[in-house]
Amino acid sequence: MLRNVLQALWGEPRPDRPPVRVWRDWALLGVLLAWSVLEALFREGLSGSEASLPSAFSIPLVWRPVAVVVTVAVLLTLLWRRTHPFATVVAAFGILTAFDVVRILATIENGLLWSIAGVLVLPYSLFRWGSGREAGTGLGVILAWLVVTHIADPTEAGEVVAGFGFFLFSAALGASIRFHANARARDIEQAKLRQRHQLARELHDVVGHYVSAIAIQAQAGRAMVGSEPARAATALKTIEETASHALKEMRVMVGVLREGGEPDLAPQAGVGDIARLARQTDGRPMVAVQLPDDVDQLRPAVGAALYRIAQESVTNAIRHARNATRITVDVVIEGEEVRLLVRDDGEPAAQGPFGYGLVGIAERARLLGGSFRAGPAAGGGWMVDVVLPARA
Template structure:
């Protein structure tokens, strides 16, 4: 188990989106250099005071590369501390170094926060060796040993905690983007199916009327051209959003007020739309869902209702519920999906996610009916 954990850590890539050097980094380095210089000048109990001051001041700029080169920074700073500890063990004076050099703990945090797994393992090994040498060279008691190692471990743990939180947040965002893409794929299906069905109906009508009225074929071609142009434009916009890394150019989602654009008087079947005019306060999710369900139900009617002369779309609101009913008077196609199919599944899931219900099947009076009920207020 430990071996697997170490292998997993070793293979861990660097943290994504490490921030670039900013002005506060320069301020931090400048403040540390000034503090180290003042400490070196004002304190008279530091061994090798000029050398220790130069080391403390000279190592401070290493912090500028702590995010982009965390291992190199740890090796330079903690390697220097290791050399000072070895100098003490070799017979040199004790207490070499300034208190300001505690800033090397920032490098331990940065190593775990931004480094790769290999860098973390190698860097922490360097830190451990340097800490052991420094402890042996300047041993003052168990409390200092425990405190020193505890503070170093806390710096590493802080880096791990912030790294885990950032990764969790990134994964959550990726999951949200994935869910949004699934929703956009359904939107793409609904939109393309609707427009293609309209194109097919226009082509059939134009072919049927071309023998009696030649101009009808030209009118049908004009309508087909418009539908095809709109379909291509919407498909390009949707695909641009679905691509990874591409900027999303969102446009307002169609709603109940846009259902009137689905109405038509010709060709057959006639599409009749009736919606109330006082639904401005509806939640955006419900507003968009009603339009998409009606659009998909109309697409299915145009595609599967044989010999239909009329399709009716009715929206009624009352009692905190919004009811959508789409019916046609055609003959039922045996191949018409009653409980399967991506379109019907998408409608059902969309409505259920908002706390509503959807039923689709043969109507008692003949033809096909789609009934959807949604709450006018979405629970949060």
């Protein structure tokens, strides 16, 4: 398991779109460069009074310009720590390693300014913005520099370990920030995905229902245009009304999605609007709706869900029921629950995989804490049975 975790970390890609350089980067660089200049001017040992400090803290006078140039060169790499984190680590610690090799050859015990501590931000940036391979390799580069530094300035092995610990802490902080940023990005993406699913469900229910009704009426009108022109005209009128309803509901949905637009305060379709389904199908199959007298007691969210479920169920029956003559829609309030039963009297149907419409019905029921069943009905046809909490 540990091997799998390490492989996953090693294969971690770089985060997308690292932030561009901001004023804080210049401010940090300015502070560190000012520190370097002040240290070069006033630090004992750099000004020639090497004897006033222990050798571990004093820098011979001859090394002063070299130390300043090396420090400035290393600190300048901080400007690219987000966009090129691995290259920055290699450049900064490569310069420091080369400098220490020269010190070893020249037998100089100490040669760095304390402002070089600014490189502690590099492991943070490496683990925050680099890939897994870059992070692991970069740590190896830092460790190699610490070993060379230990050779140049012999100290206890524990001090080398402690120094590496500071860099590990910086790296861990960067990894932690990266983890939380990735988790937040995943949460945002999941929220967007849920919104897309909800929008797709609404579009499917609204557009599918009205387009099916329009198609049926168009077929009926075409069949009757020669023999029964009056009924054909009625079918055309029904098509016009259905299209108007579809456009109205689409405008409501677009108004909700439009950023900065004024909200549409038109009331949302509810359980009482299920009765309209009985009037939107002229001819066969006939749709019969039965509602209780106390439907106004239901919460708006429950009523809206019942309407959409009934709408989708009737649409499916009109589309797919074979030789159906009647579709019934019954809503019954039973204590703390409300039940919706939609069934047709078509030929017996086999249970098959659910289409998108039935999946949407199941999602609506689940979101409100209800239950959903769909399948062949006893005695033939198909049924959809949904139970929701009446006070959800």
